[in-house]
Amino acid sequence: MPAELEQRLRATFGRLPKPGREVTARARAASLGALGPTAARRSRGGLLILVFGVAFLVGAGAAALAATGKLHVDIGARNLSSPPVVSRLSVPPKTHGIAVVAGGRLWLATRAGLRIEGMPATTAELSPRALYAVVGVGSSLVALAPGQRRAWTQPTGGPVLAAAWAPDGLKIAYVVRAKGVNQLRLIEGDGDHDRLLDRGVAAAKPGWRSNSLAIFYRTAHGRNATFDLFHNRRVLGARSVPGSVRAHARSPRGDATAVAVAGPHHVLEVRIVPRRGEPGRGELLLRVRAARSPVVISWR
16 A cells, blocks of 8 residues: 555544444444354454454444444344335336325325436325326426426425326416425426415315315314305305314225325335225335334325
8 A cells, every 4th residue: 555545544444433432342343253163263353353444434423423423333233023024115006106205205106107217205196097206306396208308497485395287188286384484385397487375285185176166174163165266256154164184095997995004113115005904014115214203195
């Protein structure tokens, strides 16, 4: 090794923070375990000294990187009882696509070729026949097309909490947290004519009338409301009854439901449950590790 390179390496390792006793002990234990019982008995030999020295330096470097937030250190045996994590979302048969947001990340797959795995997002909604998807990313509503092409981006001034595509595919109603309140807004499917419909709404996904001329939602005070697009006015209804907090989405044919089921070890499963079926025994679509957070499912 050239003298200049050696000096630079020594200076780099010299600037690393010293590892604590716990890191040193765990690195030494990992080294002895890797050598096996025979080699462990020769712990006074040069081979053990070399391996321990390498493990010590790796432990020191890992500790330094972990302190800067660049590396997650996970030394030791893994919990073999935890189920494997499946990160590839499968498209259910005879459907066009499905999207799941869990733990602040998006998994999306369509038969048209759009696939996203683990992208940071707050919500997602597929268009009819899953030709497009709108995704809440940062303080924007982003429309994506097959091949992950960005069709358009609408600045929202805050995180998008929910979105619903109209049955005719021409409009999108969405809820955004902006200026300290949840706003219900409407935007056309091509990203034009974004406008405010109502302030002070619940952080829940809106619904659409089948003719795409009215939006159903809840106010921040727990009342049902309808925004009539034909007459451009809001109509308040009775106080709403709290529904199930479990994330779910009906299949396009209405014969099954995609349900999010939380399990141990922060594992979330998305399964297809037929009518009168049990959520924990349905067909598995996705299994991911996700911190406790709102879950969104869109199925087309």
